[in-house]
Amino acid sequence: xxxxxxxxxxxxxxxxxxxxxxxxxxxxxxxxxxxxxxxxxxxxxxxxxxxxxxxxxxxxxxxxxxxxxxxxxxxxxxxxxxxxxxxxxxxxxxxxxxxxxxxxxxxxxxxxxxxxxxxxxxxxxxxxxxxxxxxxxxxxxxxxxxxxxxxxxxxxxxxxxxxxxxxxxxxxxxxxxxxxxxxxxxxxxxxxxxxxxxxxxxxxxxxxxxxxxxxxxxxxxxxxxxxxxxxxxxxxxxxxxxxxxxxxxxxxxxxxxxxxxxxxxxxxxxxxxxxxxxxxxxxxxxxxxxxxxxxxxxxxxxxxxxxxxxxxxxxxxxxxxxxxxxxxxxxxxxxxxxxxxxxxxxxxxxxxxxxxxxxxxxxxxxxxxxxxxxxxxxxxxx
Numbered sequence: 001x002x003x004x005x006x007x008x009x010x011x012x013x014x015x016x017x018x019x020x021x022x023x024x025x026x027x028x029x030x031x032x033x034x035x036x037x038x039x040x041x042x043x044x045x046x047x048x049x050x051x052x053x054x055x056x057x058x059x060x061x062x063x064x065x066x067x068x069x070x071x072x073x074x075x076x077x078x079x080x081x082x083x084x085x086x087x088x089x090x091x092x093x094x095x096x097x098x099x100x101x102x103x104x105x106x107x108x109x110x111x112x113x114x115x116x117x118x119x120x121x122x123x124x125x126x127x128x129x130x131x132x133x134x135x136x137x138x139x140x141x142x143x144x145x146x147x148x149x150x151x152x153x154x155x156x157x158x159x160x161x162x163x164x165x166x167x168x169x170x171x172x173x174x175x176x177x178x179x180x181x182x183x184x185x186x187x188x189x190x191x192x193x194x195x196x197x198x199x200x201x202x203x204x205x206x207x208x209x210x211x212x213x214x215x216x217x218x219x220x221x222x223x224x225x226x227x228x229x230x231x232x233x234x235x236x237x238x239x240x241x242x243x244x245x246x247x248x249x250x251x252x253x254x255x256x257x258x259x260x261x262x263x264x265x266x267x268x269x270x271x272x273x274x275x276x277x278x279x280x281x282x283x284x285x286x287x288x289x290x291x292x293x294x295x296x297x298x299x300x301x302x303x304x305x306x307x308x309x310x311x312x313x314x315x316x317x318x319x320x321x322x323x324x325x326x327x328x329x330x331x332x333x334x335x336x337x338x339x340x341x342x343x344x345x346x347x348x349x350x351x352x353x354x355x356x357x358x359x360x361x362x363x364x365x366x367x368x369x370x371x372x373x374x375x376x377x378x379x380x381x382x
Contacts, residue, residue: 013158013259014179021153021178024160030265031272033137033156035130036287039251045128046242046249048118056112064105069096125242127285130269132245132253141252146209148187149254151180158257165220172225176212176232184211184254188231210247215240217260237261238268238278 013025069082081101086092095101135141139155149155157179166172176182191209194200211231216222219236226232235244245253270276275283291297298304323330330337 011156011158011262012154013160014153015160016163016175016178017160019178025259027158027259027263028266029137029156030262030269031284032130032133032265032269035134035269035284037135037138037141037251038127038131039249041124042128042131042242042246042251043249045120045124046246048120049125049242052117054116056114056116058110058112058114059106061109063109064103065097067096067103123282126269126279126282128242129240129245130284132242132251133240133255133265133269135251136245136253136255138252142254143252145250145252145254146187147212147252147254148183149180151183152254153180156255156257156262157181158259158262161217161258161260163214164216164218164222164258164260166225167221169225169228172222172229172232176229179256181212181254181256185229185231187211192230210253212254212256213244214256214258215261216258217264237264 009029010026011029012023013027014021015024067082068085070085071080071082072078074080079095081095082097084092084094084096094103096104098104099107137156139149142149142155159175159179163175166175173182173185176185188209188211192206193208195205195207199205208231211229211233214222214226214232214234215237216234217237223234226234233244235241245255247253267277268279270279270282270284272284272286275281321329323333327337327341
Protein backbone atom coordinates (compact mmCIF):
# COMPACT_ATOMS: atom_id res chain seq x y z
CA UNK A 1 0.00 0.00 0.00
CA UNK A 2 1.21 3.45 -0.81
CA UNK A 3 0.17 4.99 2.49
CA UNK A 4 -1.25 3.20 5.54
CA UNK A 5 -1.66 5.83 8.22
CA UNK A 6 -4.03 5.03 11.06
CA UNK A 7 -5.42 8.48 11.83
CA UNK A 8 -4.64 11.64 9.89
CA UNK A 9 -6.14 15.12 9.67
CA UNK A 10 -6.92 14.82 5.94
CA UNK A 11 -7.84 12.02 3.54
CA UNK A 12 -7.31 11.95 -0.21
CA UNK A 13 -10.26 11.81 -2.60
CA UNK A 14 -9.57 9.57 -5.60
CA UNK A 15 -10.93 9.96 -9.10
CA UNK A 16 -11.57 6.86 -11.24
CA UNK A 17 -12.34 8.68 -14.49
CA UNK A 18 -8.94 7.86 -16.01
CA UNK A 19 -7.13 4.57 -16.44
CA UNK A 20 -5.60 4.80 -12.97
CA UNK A 21 -6.92 6.31 -9.78
CA UNK A 22 -5.60 9.80 -9.06
CA UNK A 23 -5.93 12.22 -6.16
CA UNK A 24 -8.20 15.15 -6.96
CA UNK A 25 -8.93 16.64 -3.53
CA UNK A 26 -8.38 16.41 0.22
CA UNK A 27 -11.11 16.15 2.85
CA UNK A 28 -10.89 16.44 6.61
CA UNK A 29 -10.92 13.16 8.51
CA UNK A 30 -14.22 12.94 10.46
CA UNK A 31 -13.90 12.75 14.22
CA UNK A 32 -15.75 9.43 14.39
CA UNK A 33 -12.65 7.71 13.01
CA UNK A 34 -10.80 8.59 16.21
CA UNK A 35 -13.49 7.18 18.52
CA UNK A 36 -12.53 4.53 21.10
CA UNK A 37 -12.40 1.02 19.66
CA UNK A 38 -14.28 -1.29 22.02
CA UNK A 39 -14.45 -4.89 20.75
CA UNK A 40 -16.46 -5.90 23.82
CA UNK A 41 -19.21 -3.37 23.07
CA UNK A 42 -19.23 -4.27 19.38
CA UNK A 43 -19.48 -7.98 20.10
CA UNK A 44 -22.28 -7.49 22.64
CA UNK A 45 -24.36 -5.25 20.37
CA UNK A 46 -23.77 -7.44 17.32
CA UNK A 47 -24.84 -10.58 19.20
CA UNK A 48 -28.09 -8.98 20.33
CA UNK A 49 -28.83 -7.28 17.01
CA UNK A 50 -28.40 -10.54 15.13
CA UNK A 51 -31.16 -12.07 17.28
CA UNK A 52 -33.71 -9.58 15.99
CA UNK A 53 -33.99 -11.36 12.62
CA UNK A 54 -35.08 -14.66 14.13
CA UNK A 55 -38.48 -16.19 13.45
CA UNK A 56 -40.37 -18.10 16.10
CA UNK A 57 -40.44 -21.88 15.94
CA UNK A 58 -41.98 -24.50 18.19
CA UNK A 59 -43.28 -28.04 18.16
CA UNK A 60 -47.03 -28.62 18.08
CA UNK A 61 -48.77 -27.91 21.33
CA UNK A 62 -50.34 -31.40 21.29
CA UNK A 63 -47.32 -33.33 19.99
CA UNK A 64 -46.66 -36.52 21.95
CA UNK A 65 -49.92 -36.31 23.86
CA UNK A 66 -52.38 -37.48 21.21
CA UNK A 67 -52.90 -40.89 22.80
CA UNK A 68 -55.41 -42.54 25.08
CA UNK A 69 -52.98 -43.65 27.76
CA UNK A 70 -53.09 -44.17 31.49
CA UNK A 71 -50.65 -45.54 34.03
CA UNK A 72 -51.19 -49.13 35.15
CA UNK A 73 -50.11 -48.19 38.65
CA UNK A 74 -47.94 -50.33 40.88
CA UNK A 75 -47.97 -54.09 41.31
CA UNK A 76 -47.66 -54.98 37.62
CA UNK A 77 -43.84 -55.28 37.60
CA UNK A 78 -43.55 -52.50 35.00
CA UNK A 79 -42.75 -48.82 35.15
CA UNK A 80 -45.53 -46.48 36.24
CA UNK A 81 -45.40 -44.38 33.05
CA UNK A 82 -48.73 -44.04 31.17
CA UNK A 83 -49.38 -46.86 28.69
CA UNK A 84 -51.48 -47.04 25.51
CA UNK A 85 -54.95 -48.40 26.12
CA UNK A 86 -56.72 -51.08 24.13
CA UNK A 87 -55.53 -54.37 22.67
CA UNK A 88 -55.08 -56.36 19.50
CA UNK A 89 -51.95 -54.48 18.43
CA UNK A 90 -48.34 -54.12 19.47
CA UNK A 91 -48.97 -50.49 20.28
CA UNK A 92 -51.26 -51.31 23.17
CA UNK A 93 -49.41 -51.39 26.44
CA UNK A 94 -46.50 -49.33 25.13
CA UNK A 95 -45.36 -46.34 27.16
CA UNK A 96 -46.55 -42.90 26.08
CA UNK A 97 -46.24 -39.18 26.82
CA UNK A 98 -42.77 -39.24 28.43
CA UNK A 99 -39.72 -37.71 26.82
CA UNK A 100 -37.86 -41.03 27.14
CA UNK A 101 -40.36 -43.15 25.22
CA UNK A 102 -41.05 -43.73 21.55
CA UNK A 103 -43.69 -41.35 20.22
CA UNK A 104 -43.61 -39.19 23.33
CA UNK A 105 -43.17 -35.44 23.61
CA UNK A 106 -39.77 -33.79 23.86
CA UNK A 107 -38.41 -32.49 27.13
CA UNK A 108 -39.40 -28.85 27.71
CA UNK A 109 -41.25 -28.41 24.38
CA UNK A 110 -40.24 -25.28 22.49
CA UNK A 111 -42.75 -22.43 22.62
CA UNK A 112 -43.39 -19.58 20.25
CA UNK A 113 -43.44 -17.12 23.15
CA UNK A 114 -39.74 -17.55 23.79
CA UNK A 115 -37.83 -14.27 24.12
CA UNK A 116 -36.60 -14.15 20.55
CA UNK A 117 -35.64 -10.49 20.20
CA UNK A 118 -33.47 -8.20 22.27
CA UNK A 119 -33.73 -4.54 23.18
CA UNK A 120 -30.44 -2.68 22.87
CA UNK A 121 -29.80 0.78 24.27
CA UNK A 122 -29.57 3.43 21.57
CA UNK A 123 -26.33 4.82 22.96
CA UNK A 124 -24.78 1.35 22.98
CA UNK A 125 -25.72 0.82 19.35
CA UNK A 126 -24.22 4.17 18.39
CA UNK A 127 -21.08 3.44 20.40
CA UNK A 128 -20.68 0.14 18.57
CA UNK A 129 -21.11 1.78 15.16
CA UNK A 130 -18.59 4.50 16.05
CA UNK A 131 -16.09 1.84 17.17
CA UNK A 132 -16.61 -0.13 13.97
CA UNK A 133 -16.04 2.97 11.85
CA UNK A 134 -12.89 3.84 13.79
CA UNK A 135 -11.56 0.31 13.32
CA UNK A 136 -12.22 0.47 9.57
CA UNK A 137 -9.67 3.31 9.36
CA UNK A 138 -6.84 1.17 10.74
CA UNK A 139 -5.16 -0.87 7.97
CA UNK A 140 -3.81 -3.36 10.50
CA UNK A 141 -7.30 -4.28 11.69
CA UNK A 142 -8.68 -4.38 8.15
CA UNK A 143 -5.88 -6.72 7.08
CA UNK A 144 -6.28 -8.83 10.22
CA UNK A 145 -9.93 -9.33 9.39
CA UNK A 146 -8.87 -10.98 6.12
CA UNK A 147 -9.40 -8.24 3.53
CA UNK A 148 -6.92 -7.98 0.65
CA UNK A 149 -5.92 -4.31 0.68
CA UNK A 150 -2.27 -4.60 -0.37
CA UNK A 151 -2.90 -2.60 -3.56
CA UNK A 152 -5.36 -0.11 -2.07
CA UNK A 153 -3.83 3.39 -2.19
CA UNK A 154 -5.19 4.57 1.15
CA UNK A 155 -7.33 3.62 4.13
CA UNK A 156 -9.96 4.99 4.63
CA UNK A 157 -10.63 4.96 0.90
CA UNK A 158 -12.70 7.86 -0.49
CA UNK A 159 -13.87 8.11 -4.11
CA UNK A 160 -15.49 10.89 -6.08
CA UNK A 161 -19.28 11.15 -6.13
CA UNK A 162 -19.28 10.06 -9.78
CA UNK A 163 -19.15 6.48 -8.49
CA UNK A 164 -22.74 6.87 -7.25
CA UNK A 165 -23.93 7.32 -10.84
CA UNK A 166 -22.42 4.13 -12.27
CA UNK A 167 -25.17 2.16 -14.01
CA UNK A 168 -23.44 -1.00 -15.27
CA UNK A 169 -21.78 -3.82 -13.37
CA UNK A 170 -18.94 -3.92 -15.92
CA UNK A 171 -18.09 -0.32 -15.05
CA UNK A 172 -18.25 -1.15 -11.34
CA UNK A 173 -15.80 -4.01 -11.80
CA UNK A 174 -13.37 -1.68 -13.58
CA UNK A 175 -13.64 0.85 -10.73
CA UNK A 176 -12.77 -1.80 -8.16
CA UNK A 177 -9.78 -2.84 -10.26
CA UNK A 178 -8.52 0.75 -10.53
CA UNK A 179 -8.50 1.24 -6.76
CA UNK A 180 -6.94 -2.15 -6.04
CA UNK A 181 -10.05 -3.67 -4.45
CA UNK A 182 -10.39 -6.42 -7.05
CA UNK A 183 -8.14 -8.70 -4.99
CA UNK A 184 -10.69 -8.65 -2.20
CA UNK A 185 -13.45 -9.58 -4.64
CA UNK A 186 -11.38 -12.46 -6.02
CA UNK A 187 -10.86 -13.68 -2.47
CA UNK A 188 -14.63 -13.81 -2.05
CA UNK A 189 -15.07 -15.76 -5.30
CA UNK A 190 -12.47 -18.33 -4.27
CA UNK A 191 -13.97 -18.76 -0.81
CA UNK A 192 -17.32 -20.18 -1.91
CA UNK A 193 -17.80 -23.52 -0.16
CA UNK A 194 -20.63 -25.83 0.82
CA UNK A 195 -21.85 -25.07 4.31
CA UNK A 196 -21.14 -27.61 7.02
CA UNK A 197 -24.12 -28.93 8.94
CA UNK A 198 -27.84 -29.05 8.32
CA UNK A 199 -28.00 -25.55 6.87
CA UNK A 200 -27.05 -26.82 3.42
CA UNK A 201 -30.44 -28.55 3.20
CA UNK A 202 -32.28 -25.44 4.39
CA UNK A 203 -31.78 -23.11 1.45
CA UNK A 204 -28.42 -21.76 2.62
CA UNK A 205 -26.13 -24.27 0.97
CA UNK A 206 -23.08 -22.09 0.30
CA UNK A 207 -20.99 -19.76 2.44
CA UNK A 208 -18.56 -17.06 1.29
CA UNK A 209 -16.38 -14.44 2.86
CA UNK A 210 -17.24 -10.74 2.97
CA UNK A 211 -15.86 -8.26 0.49
CA UNK A 212 -15.78 -4.45 0.49
CA UNK A 213 -18.66 -2.34 1.80
CA UNK A 214 -19.53 0.66 -0.35
CA UNK A 215 -21.10 3.55 1.56
CA UNK A 216 -22.89 6.19 -0.49
CA UNK A 217 -25.01 9.26 0.16
CA UNK A 218 -27.27 9.34 -2.91
CA UNK A 219 -28.32 6.23 -4.81
CA UNK A 220 -28.14 7.20 -8.49
CA UNK A 221 -27.83 3.68 -9.87
CA UNK A 222 -24.76 2.43 -8.05
CA UNK A 223 -26.82 -0.04 -6.02
CA UNK A 224 -27.78 -2.04 -9.09
CA UNK A 225 -24.29 -1.77 -10.55
CA UNK A 226 -22.43 -3.13 -7.53
CA UNK A 227 -24.95 -5.49 -5.94
CA UNK A 228 -24.21 -8.46 -8.24
CA UNK A 229 -20.47 -8.48 -7.56
CA UNK A 230 -19.63 -11.32 -5.14
CA UNK A 231 -19.00 -10.11 -1.62
CA UNK A 232 -19.72 -6.44 -2.32
CA UNK A 233 -22.37 -4.80 -0.14
CA UNK A 234 -23.81 -1.29 -0.19
CA UNK A 235 -25.16 0.93 2.56
CA UNK A 236 -26.52 4.42 2.85
CA UNK A 237 -24.42 6.61 5.13
CA UNK A 238 -27.53 7.58 7.12
CA UNK A 239 -28.49 3.93 7.67
CA UNK A 240 -25.23 2.29 8.66
CA UNK A 241 -25.75 -1.14 10.17
CA UNK A 242 -23.37 -2.77 12.62
CA UNK A 243 -24.11 -6.17 11.07
CA UNK A 244 -22.43 -4.85 7.91
CA UNK A 245 -19.73 -2.73 9.57
CA UNK A 246 -18.53 -5.60 11.78
CA UNK A 247 -19.79 -8.93 10.39
CA UNK A 248 -19.64 -11.65 12.99
CA UNK A 249 -18.82 -9.05 15.62
CA UNK A 250 -15.28 -8.71 14.18
CA UNK A 251 -13.92 -5.21 13.64
CA UNK A 252 -12.11 -4.01 10.53
CA UNK A 253 -14.50 -4.10 7.54
CA UNK A 254 -12.99 -2.75 4.33
CA UNK A 255 -15.16 0.28 3.48
CA UNK A 256 -15.16 2.32 0.28
CA UNK A 257 -16.67 5.78 0.80
CA UNK A 258 -18.04 8.30 -1.64
CA UNK A 259 -17.01 11.86 -0.93
CA UNK A 260 -20.48 13.13 -0.07
CA UNK A 261 -21.04 10.23 2.33
CA UNK A 262 -17.65 10.77 3.94
CA UNK A 263 -18.32 14.46 4.51
CA UNK A 264 -21.66 13.73 6.22
CA UNK A 265 -20.09 11.76 9.06
CA UNK A 266 -19.32 14.82 11.18
CA UNK A 267 -22.93 15.94 10.92
CA UNK A 268 -24.20 12.45 11.72
CA UNK A 269 -21.96 11.60 14.66
CA UNK A 270 -20.67 15.01 15.70
CA UNK A 271 -17.20 15.92 16.86
CA UNK A 272 -15.57 16.32 20.24
CA UNK A 273 -16.46 20.01 20.22
CA UNK A 274 -20.08 19.86 19.03
CA UNK A 275 -22.95 17.41 19.18
CA UNK A 276 -24.48 15.52 16.31
CA UNK A 277 -26.76 17.53 14.06
CA UNK A 278 -28.91 14.54 13.07
CA UNK A 279 -28.94 12.38 16.19
CA UNK A 280 -30.73 13.94 19.13
CA UNK A 281 -28.33 15.07 21.88
CA UNK A 282 -25.61 12.64 20.83
CA UNK A 283 -21.91 13.23 21.41
CA UNK A 284 -19.03 10.99 20.43
CA UNK A 285 -17.63 8.72 23.14
CA UNK A 286 -14.31 9.90 24.46
CA UNK A 287 -11.17 7.95 25.23
CA UNK A 288 -10.44 7.33 28.90
CA UNK A 289 -6.93 8.60 28.19
CA UNK A 290 -5.97 10.94 25.37
CA UNK A 291 -2.39 9.71 25.65
CA UNK A 292 -2.18 6.02 26.47
CA UNK A 293 1.56 6.16 27.15
CA UNK A 294 1.21 6.25 30.93
CA UNK A 295 4.93 5.85 31.57
CA UNK A 296 5.71 8.90 29.45
CA UNK A 297 3.16 10.95 31.40
CA UNK A 298 4.31 9.93 34.86
CA UNK A 299 7.99 10.38 34.09
CA UNK A 300 7.55 13.75 32.37
CA UNK A 301 9.25 16.80 33.90
CA UNK A 302 5.92 18.60 34.23
CA UNK A 303 4.48 15.96 36.57
CA UNK A 304 7.65 14.97 38.38
CA UNK A 305 8.43 18.60 39.25
CA UNK A 306 5.26 18.98 41.35
CA UNK A 307 5.23 15.58 43.02
CA UNK A 308 6.55 15.11 46.55
CA UNK A 309 9.22 12.57 47.28
CA UNK A 310 8.04 9.04 47.70
CA UNK A 311 7.56 7.66 51.19
CA UNK A 312 8.81 4.16 51.54
CA UNK A 313 7.79 2.79 54.91
CA UNK A 314 8.76 -0.72 55.83
CA UNK A 315 6.47 -2.85 57.93
CA UNK A 316 8.16 -5.55 59.98
CA UNK A 317 5.92 -8.50 60.42
CA UNK A 318 6.01 -10.40 63.70
CA UNK A 319 7.74 -13.70 63.12
CA UNK A 320 6.44 -16.36 65.44
CA UNK A 321 9.21 -18.48 66.95
CA UNK A 322 8.77 -22.03 68.13
CA UNK A 323 9.31 -22.07 71.95
CA UNK A 324 10.21 -25.76 71.80
CA UNK A 325 13.18 -24.92 69.61
CA UNK A 326 13.94 -21.35 70.70
CA UNK A 327 15.03 -20.88 74.34
CA UNK A 328 14.34 -17.13 74.32
CA UNK A 329 10.74 -17.71 73.24
CA UNK A 330 10.31 -20.39 75.90
CA UNK A 331 11.71 -18.09 78.63
CA UNK A 332 9.07 -15.48 77.73
CA UNK A 333 6.39 -18.08 78.25
CA UNK A 334 8.02 -19.83 81.24
CA UNK A 335 10.79 -17.93 83.09
CA UNK A 336 11.70 -21.07 85.05
CA UNK A 337 12.72 -22.73 81.76
CA UNK A 338 16.06 -20.88 81.95
CA UNK A 339 16.79 -22.29 85.44
CA UNK A 340 15.81 -25.78 84.31
CA UNK A 341 17.99 -25.52 81.23
CA UNK A 342 21.02 -24.42 83.23
CA UNK A 343 20.48 -27.27 85.70
CA UNK A 344 20.26 -29.67 82.77
CA UNK A 345 23.52 -28.38 81.34
CA UNK A 346 25.28 -28.70 84.74
CA UNK A 347 24.03 -32.27 85.14
CA UNK A 348 25.23 -33.09 81.65
CA UNK A 349 28.67 -31.67 82.44
CA UNK A 350 28.87 -33.76 85.64
CA UNK A 351 27.96 -36.90 83.74
CA UNK A 352 30.67 -36.19 81.20
CA UNK A 353 33.32 -35.65 83.91
CA UNK A 354 32.29 -38.83 85.70
CA UNK A 355 32.47 -40.83 82.50
CA UNK A 356 35.92 -39.45 81.76
CA UNK A 357 37.23 -40.30 85.25
CA UNK A 358 35.80 -43.80 85.02
CA UNK A 359 37.51 -44.36 81.72
CA UNK A 360 40.92 -43.44 83.23
CA UNK A 361 40.63 -45.64 86.39
CA UNK A 362 43.35 -48.22 87.45
CA UNK A 363 41.44 -51.31 86.35
CA UNK A 364 41.45 -50.14 82.78
CA UNK A 365 45.21 -49.51 82.51
CA UNK A 366 47.33 -51.78 80.23
CA UNK A 367 49.35 -53.15 83.22
CA UNK A 368 46.16 -54.16 84.99
CA UNK A 369 44.89 -55.84 81.86
CA UNK A 370 48.19 -57.80 81.52
CA UNK A 371 47.93 -59.02 85.12
CA UNK A 372 44.37 -60.15 84.46
CA UNK A 373 45.43 -62.16 81.42
CA UNK A 374 48.29 -63.82 83.37
CA UNK A 375 45.95 -64.77 86.22
CA UNK A 376 43.43 -66.20 83.77
CA UNK A 377 46.14 -68.26 82.07
CA UNK A 378 47.42 -69.60 85.42
CA UNK A 379 43.97 -70.62 86.55
CA UNK A 380 43.32 -72.31 83.23
CA UNK A 381 46.54 -74.39 83.46
CA UNK A 382 45.73 -75.61 86.94
